[in-house]
Amino acid sequence: MFTIVCSTNRQNSLSKEISRIYQDLLKDQGQESQIIDLQDLPQDFVVSALYDNSGKNEHFNKYRELMLNSEKFVFIVPEYNGSFPGVLKAFIDGLKFPNTFTNKKCALVGLSAGVQGAGLALSHLTDIFNYCGMHVLALKPKLARIDSNLKDGVITDELYMELLETQVKQIIEF
Amino acid sequence: MFTIVCSTNRQNSLSKEISRIYQDLLKDQGQESQIIDLQDLPQDFVVSALYDNSGKNEHFNKYRELMLNSEKFVFIVPEYNGSFPGVLKAFIDGLKFPNTFTNKKCALVGLSAGVQGAGLALSHLTDIFNYCGMHVLALKPKLARIDSNLKDGVITDELYMELLETQVKQIIEF
Amino acid sequence: MFTIVCSTNRQNSLSKEISRIYQDLLKDQGQESQIIDLQDLPQDFVVSALYDNSGKNEHFNKYRELMLNSEKFVFIVPEYNGSFPGVLKAFIDGLKFPNTFTNKKCALVGLSAGVQGAGLALSHLTDIFNYCGMHVLALKPKLARIDSNLKDGVITDELYMELLETQVKQIIEF
Amino acid sequence: MFTIVCSTNRQNSLSKEISRIYQDLLKDQGQESQIIDLQDLPQDFVVSALYDNSGKNEHFNKYRELMLNSEKFVFIVPEYNGSFPGVLKAFIDGLKFPNTFTNKKCALVGLSAGVQGAGLALSHLTDIFNYCGMHVLALKPKLARIDSNLKDGVITDELYMELLETQVKQIIEF
Numbered sequence: 001m002f003t004i005v006c007s008t009n010r011q012n013s014l015s016k017e018i019s020r021i022y023q024d025l026l027k028d029q030g031q032e033s034q035i036i037d038l039q040d041l042p043q044d045f046v047v048s049a050l051y052d053n054s055g056k057n058e059h060f061n062k063y064r065e066l067m068l069n070s071e072k073f074v075f076i077v078p079e080y081n082g083s084f085p086g087v088l089k090a091f092i093d094g095l096k097f098p099n100t101f102t103n104k105k106c107a108l109v110g111l112s113a114g115v116q117g118a119g120l121a122l123s124h125l126t127d128i129f130n131y132c133g134m135h136v137l138a139l140k141p142k143l144a145r146i147d148s149n150l151k152d153g154v155i156t157d158e159l160y161m162e163l164l165e166t167q168v169k170q171i172i173e174f
Numbered sequence: 175m176f177t178i179v180c181s182t183n184r185q186n187s188l189s190k191e192i193s194r195i196y197q198d199l200l201k202d203q204g205q206e207s208q209i210i211d212l213q214d215l216p217q218d219f220v221v222s223a224l225y226d227n228s229g230k231n232e233h234f235n236k237y238r239e240l241m242l243n244s245e246k247f248v249f250i251v252p253e254y255n256g257s258f259p260g261v262l263k264a265f266i267d268g269l270k271f272p273n274t275f276t277n278k279k280c281a282l283v284g285l286s287a288g289v290q291g292a293g294l295a296l297s298h299l300t301d302i303f304n305y306c307g308m309h310v311l312a313l314k315p316k317l318a319r320i321d322s323n324l325k326d327g328v329i330t331d332e333l334y335m336e337l338l339e340t341q342v343k344q345i346i347e348f
Numbered sequence: 349m350f351t352i353v354c355s356t357n358r359q360n361s362l363s364k365e366i367s368r369i370y371q372d373l374l375k376d377q378g379q380e381s382q383i384i385d386l387q388d389l390p391q392d393f394v395v396s397a398l399y400d401n402s403g404k405n406e407h408f409n410k411y412r413e414l415m416l417n418s419e420k421f422v423f424i425v426p427e428y429n430g431s432f433p434g435v436l437k438a439f440i441d442g443l444k445f446p447n448t449f450t451n452k453k454c455a456l457v458g459l460s461a462g463v464q465g466a467g468l469a470l471s472h473l474t475d476i477f478n479y480c481g482m483h484v485l486a487l488k489p490k491l492a493r494i495d496s497n498l499k500d501g502v503i504t505d506e507l508y509m510e511l512l513e514t515q516v517k518q519i520i521e522f
Numbered sequence: 523m524f525t526i527v528c529s530t531n532r533q534n535s536l537s538k539e540i541s542r543i544y545q546d547l548l549k550d551q552g553q554e555s556q557i558i559d560l561q562d563l564p565q566d567f568v569v570s571a572l573y574d575n576s577g578k579n580e581h582f583n584k585y586r587e588l589m590l591n592s593e594k595f596v597f598i599v600p601e602y603n604g605s606f607p608g609v610l611k612a613f614i615d616g617l618k619f620p621n622t623f624t625n626k627k628c629a630l631v632g633l634s635a636g637v638q639g640a641g642l643a644l645s646h647l648t649d650i651f652n653y654c655g656m657h658v659l660a661l662k663p664k665l666a667r668i669d670s671n672l673k674d675g676v677i678t679d680e681l682y683m684e685l686l687e688t689q690v691k692q693i694i695e696f
Binding site: 277297300301303304305306307308309310311312313314344348 | 625645648649651652653654655656657658659660661662692696
């Protein structure tokens with residue numbers, strides 16, 4: 001059972017579309033998965049679910065438990081201001097530490113409107129997840145110019161699809 | 175006029191204490207400053223002030239304008255999960271792009287309960303601010319084991335104070 | 349069979365001492381290992397073994413082959429100028445690409461005279477090895493103030509030894 | 523007087539061509555510059571000019587002095603194995619510390635055969651130069667797919683030229 005984290009709370013995000021595509025790719029390999037969409041978090045979670053309030057927001061706790069009980073993750077990460085969305089890190093800051101990630105494994109996918117494909121975002125996230133004790137798969141596809149390469153819920157760039165398919169096979173074995 | 179950003183929304187944070195100390199150090203050099211404390215942001219700003227709602231939250235806009243009209247920044251950054259607080263990046267994600275930071279200058283200070291002093295957080299932030307067009311002062315004090323080195327609003331470690339005083343002089347000239 | 353890379357060519361390096369300690373720790377777990385010491389590389393390898401000369405230096409090729417035929421690596425990395433030694437990256441630049449590292453696994457250990465324990469060096473190296481297709485173990489001990497914590501070939505800091513022992517067990521299973 | 527560092531020792535490198543183009547752009551703005559080409563370093567400098575031999579290699583010292591006496595630098599950095607060339611860092615490891623870079627300023631340009639334009643290399647270098655006390659200009663052009671965008675010593679991509687021209691004006695004022 002994989003947990004795919006759609007790593008932004010923007011409405012109708014392309015990350016959500018990529019998350020669904022990823023779910024299909026996992027299914028093609030016989031793997032079940034659930035999508036956690038940060039859009040579903042309580043709107044005030046950066047106050048009501050962090051620090052002294054950690055673990056006290058029931059709505060947030062639902063996602064906290066799902067994360068805690070997952071063994072393998074895929075993070076679909078859009079590039080905002082040269083890194084990952086702040087809301088993703090705030091979500092991580094509200095999770096149970098250190099059990100949520102220690103000795104678990106994840107795969108990272110970056111996407112961007114621009115040409116970098118969230119390369120720095122994935123580097124920063126690797127630092128964070130390693131700090132939390134989670135191993136990160138080496139292959140991290142960077143889907144640049146995503147607006148031109150995603151149409152009607154389908155990735156049109158062949159190389160991108162190959163990279164994702166390779167990654168799916170690798171994270172299953174990782 | 176400097177803008178000091180207390181880069182967490184945690185209540186009674188040590189970052190707030192360091193922000194006040196920094197304000198005094200600037201004052202000693204004849205420089206005025208204001209502190210923006212992320213604790214004062216609207217609790218739901220990650221939804222009500224970002225993306226399609228960018229610029230639409232009046233409460234948030236107050237801080238957005240203060241940032242837009244600042245020329246020099248100091249960020250006091252605690253280490254959370256091996257990087258900066260998610261709420262800081264979410265705050266940045268809600269600011270006016272690209273005018274808020276382009277061709278401006280900033281200094282970064284890291285603090286941590288542990289031994290790293292937020293070193294990776296400051297590296298990640300440098301990437302982000304450089305992406306946004308803001309120059310980052312090379313000297314970035316890393317105040318490790320801050321709990322043992324801060325007492326009654328006073329930094330007791332002499333080296334830490336020297337580093338901050340040096341940084342203050344450098345950011346004034348930068 | 350593990351390959352431990354003593355990641356500097358400095359003579360009588362502390363990295364060499366740590367490499368030997370690591371070898372003993374692996375042995376305690378029933379694992380054989382070999383140490384590749386960058387001090388043994390040909391003195392002119394940055395010219396005679398790179399780029400158009402790649403694969404043409406017989407002396408260098410000995411180490412190139414050892415790396416190519418290894419499956420699991422441990423890199424003992426001292427901090428020079430805020431990152432890894434340049435000679436380590438030059439060594440990597442002379443290895444067979446991409447086969448040397450693709451789908452292999454490694455553990456990283458940092459050491460420094462100062463307080464950072466080569467934290468940024470290990471982050472940079474993680475980027476590089478991930479780029480090369482090699483998975484990096486999340487746990488990366490950072491042995492700061494190594495001069496005070498290493499005596500007569502023995503690490504005197506108990507926490508450091510615990511971290512290394514934990515890492516050894518993890519990299520065997522990784 | 524600017525010092526442009528052609529940051530590889532590969533023969534007939536594209537970095538050398540970009541260095542010459544950069545020199546012309548500086549000249550257009552009335553600025554003199556010298557190019558230091560790492561190809562000119564002694565072939566065994568990683569042994570004969572580092573650590574205990576620091577400052578002892580006369581041939582290397584010529585470049586060491588040029589670096590020490592420069593105030594503003596431009597580094598033209600090709601992407602090798604997901605970061606900067608190892609030989610560049612080895613060169614830095616042989617320079618006089620800390621005076622070579624402290625309180626000086628530099629601009630970074632990345633280039634790559636692939637699509638990333640050495641983005642991570644420039645991030646890593648920023649960490650290193652900041653550690654050494656040198657301020658890095660925020661704007662860091664990333665010249666991806668350089669083979670298709672450089673012909674007969676001329677950069678054919680208009681955006682790339684605009685970025686470089688903007689950077690030249692900024693580093694002069696920085």
